[in-house]
Amino acid sequence: MSAARRRSTSAKTEAVIPARPFHYGTGAGRDLLCDQVRLAQLAKEYGTPLYVYSATSIRQRVQMFADAFAGMRHTLCYSVKANSNLSILRMLADFGTGFDIVSGGELERVRVAAKALLDRVVFSGVGKTAAEIDAALAAKILVFNVESAAELDLLEQRARHLLKRAPVAMRVNPDVFAATHPYISTGMSEHKFGVEMGTAYALYQRAARSKYLEPTGVSVHIGSQIRSAEPFGQALQRVSELVRELKSQGIDIQHIDAGGGLGISYQLEDSETFDPQAAVNAYARQVREALAGFEGELLLEPGRFIIAQAGALLTQVLHEKRNGNKTFVVTDAGMNDLIRPSLYQAYHAILPLRRDTKRKMAVVDVVGPVCETGDFFARDRELPELTAGDFLAVLDAGAYGMSLSSNYNSRARAAEVLVNGRTHRLIRRRETLREMLTQERGLPSK
Numbered sequence: 498m499s500a501a502r503r504r505s506t507s508a509k510t511e512a513v514i515p516a517r518p519f520h521y522g523t524g525a526g527r528d529l530l531c532d533q534v535r536l537a538q539l540a541k542e543y544g545t546p547l548y549v550y551s552a553t554s555i556r557q558r559v560q561m562f563a564d565a566f567a568g569m570r571h572t573l574c575y576s577v578k579a580n581s582n583l584s585i586l587r588m589l590a591d592f593g594t595g596f597d598i599v600s601g602g603e604l605e606r607v608r609v610a611a612k613a614l615l616d617r618v619v620f621s622g623v624g625k626t627a628a629e630i631d632a633a634l635a636a637k638i639l640v641f642n643v644e645s646a647a648e649l650d651l652l653e654q655r656a657r658h659l660l661k662r663a664p665v666a667m668r669v670n671p672d673v674f675a676a677t678h679p680y681i682s683t684g685m686s687e688h689k690f691g692v693e694m695g696t697a698y699a700l701y702q703r704a705a706r707s708k709y710l711e712p713t714g715v716s717v718h719i720g721s722q723i724r725s726a727e728p729f730g731q732a733l734q735r736v737s738e739l740v741r742e743l744k745s746q747g748i749d750i751q752h753i754d755a756g757g758g759l760g761i762s763y764q765l766e767d768s769e770t771f772d773p774q775a776a777v778n779a780y781a782r783q784v785r786e787a788l789a790g791f792e793g794e795l796l797l798e799p800g801r802f803i804i805a806q807a808g809a810l811l812t813q814v815l816h817e818k819r820n821g822n823k824t825f826v827v828t829d830a831g832m833n834d835l836i837r838p839s840l841y842q843a844y845h846a847i848l849p850l851r852r853d854t855k856r857k858m859a860v861v862d863v864v865g866p867v868c869e870t871g872d873f874f875a876r877d878r879e880l881p882e883l884t885a886g887d888f889l890a891v892l893d894a895g896a897y898g899m900s901l902s903s904n905y906n907s908r909a910r911a912a913e914v915l916v917n918g919r920t921h922r923l924i925r926r927r928e929t930l931r932e933m934l935t936q937e938r939g940l941p942s943k
């Protein structure tokens with residue numbers, strides 16, 4: 498049933514929150530809007546390529562987790578790597594979230610954006626350096642999610658050196674299969690992440706004996722863009738067993754970290770049927786069931802689910818070209834701005850900023866200007882015929898878009914704008930060519 502129909506069938510049924518804040522204006526207006534702001538206006542004011550995010554949409558997603566996990570002691574530790582813009586981190590801090598970080602750089606971002614919340618930071622990642630560990634120990638973060646025996650040794654060594662006690666959770670590998678792209682699947686023993694359940698048990702005993710380590714949690718993260726809730730339940734059931742076993746050995750686990758990974762629908766056709774609240778609720782049911790009887794705190798590390806659909810990448814058509822029987826639409830954004838199609842064969846819906854029903858449809862490849870065959874946003878996609886100067890929105894680009902961008906082909910990085918209802922503000926200005934070169938030797942002094 499469509500969201501609109503469901504709303505009209507019963508006044509009592511709560512309105513379904515749409516998956517995306519992007520929609521065409523009704524009536525005479527045929528412009529694509531983000532909340533109430535015309536995207537064409539933003540493209541004109543700030544230029545393209547331009548990332549646009551809806552604060553409304555991000556707030557709704559955070560609230561969905563709060564609703565689904567009501568009555569259960571939990572903290573949402575937003576995964577900073579999904580989108581690490583300082584203004585977005587600050588806004589999330591205002592909504593009451595903690596943070597999941599994977600580097601000293603992300604620790605620094607949280608320090609700048611939300612210093613008071615450093616005690617709500619969990620530090621994940623397979624390759625933490627001594628300097629990163631020292632910085633996190635000094636910042637008194639909530640917990641280190643440790644991924645190997647060697648890392649546990651290093652953590653103990655650094656804690657001893659600084660005369661501190663490091664709170665530790667072992668990231669366990671539950672050996673659960675979750676259907677997703679192979680590059681973002683992490684929860685099986687063949688992956689580099691986490692430690693096997695048996696190994697984890699021994700490491701907890703070792704940590705419990707150390708004066709400088711304090712085992713406080715167990716963590717798990719089975720991958721990203723997982724659309725079914727069951728694998729999360731299976732993984733957490735194994736975590737639950739481990740927690741009970743540890744308890745019988747006198748090791749009292751205070752928190753279970755369920756990781757991130759909840760997926761979204763990237764398909765445009767699903768925008769009427771994909772109900773994000775229902776997805777979180779199904780996820781929460783699995784988590785609650787698996788953790789029944791656990792009285793500690795639940796940590797959640799969603800990234801993509803919070804911000805992917807709140808964002809779009811705006812780009813302008815440079816020109817159209819034909820090779821043989823193929824038509825290419827060349828845009829001013831490229832794989833350096835949004836690498837997901839090239840890296841994961843990811844699908845992103847693309848919409849023109851102005852809907853013109855009189856235009857004929859055509860099957861085209863939407864490609865960037867970067868010198869790589871892999872530089873594309875869409876292949877064999879049916880779109881209204883486009884001409885130079887038209888603007889497009891690449892949807893669901895809020896997560897792993899800007900944060901995975903680069904200067905490849907010496908292209909300066911895009912700007913970012915945050916929309917909130919009728920208002921909008923620049924949260925990262927466009928990089929200048931001069932700024933792009935500043936770390937390099939050989940710049941003539943002015």
Ligand SMILES: *Cc1c(COP(=O)(O)O)cnc(C)c1O
Pocket residue numbers: 576578579597599621622718720721722756757758759798799800801802896
């Ligand atoms: C990337 C990552 C996340 C976030 O994953 P999403 O799929 O964006 O929700 C959470 N936890 C860890 C440890 C991660 O590496």
